[in-house]
Amino acid sequence: MKTQQFILIKTLCSQYNIDISFVDSLNKIGLIEIEIINQNQFIHQDQISDLEKMIRLHHELNVNIEGIDIVFNLLEKERALRNELNTLKNRLRLYEND
Template identity: 40%
Template sequence: MNYEDLIPADEICVRYKVERQFVSSLYESGIIQIVRIKETEYIPNDHLADFERMMRLHRELDINLAGLEAVNHLLKKIDQLNEDNMRLRNRLGLYE
């Protein structure tokens, strides 16, 4: 992972106007990943979309952390089912 692909967690808190505890809670629940380098915590760019989605759900719909965990689990499951569906469609195409 390149250093350019990391965003400091403190910068994200300032930019999105969220508390540091919210970011830590998302990390502890496994929704986002945090990388620690020399006492500074960073969020990888590829986890930023997950962070933004959970932040919007929390703010706009007032969903608590347990609800965010459930939503995240369901979204991951949907992604997995879509991948399985595409793989099976591709296999089926071989036999048609």
């Protein structure tokens, strides 16, 4: 496990002006995964983009933690449906212009 791919939660909280309890709550609900390395809490850099989205939803739209969970689940469903639609559109082309 490369530690350089992990970002210290404390640093992150100070950079984004967020309370550590917010990150803890996201972790508890399973929206992010916190890694403990040498008794310090870290987050993998791949999760930063999602975390930023969660911060924006919370601060800009006043969405609470449960709301964020619902939003992320629905967005995931929407993404899967869009992919399926794309695959189906590509398959439909087989029967077009015949």
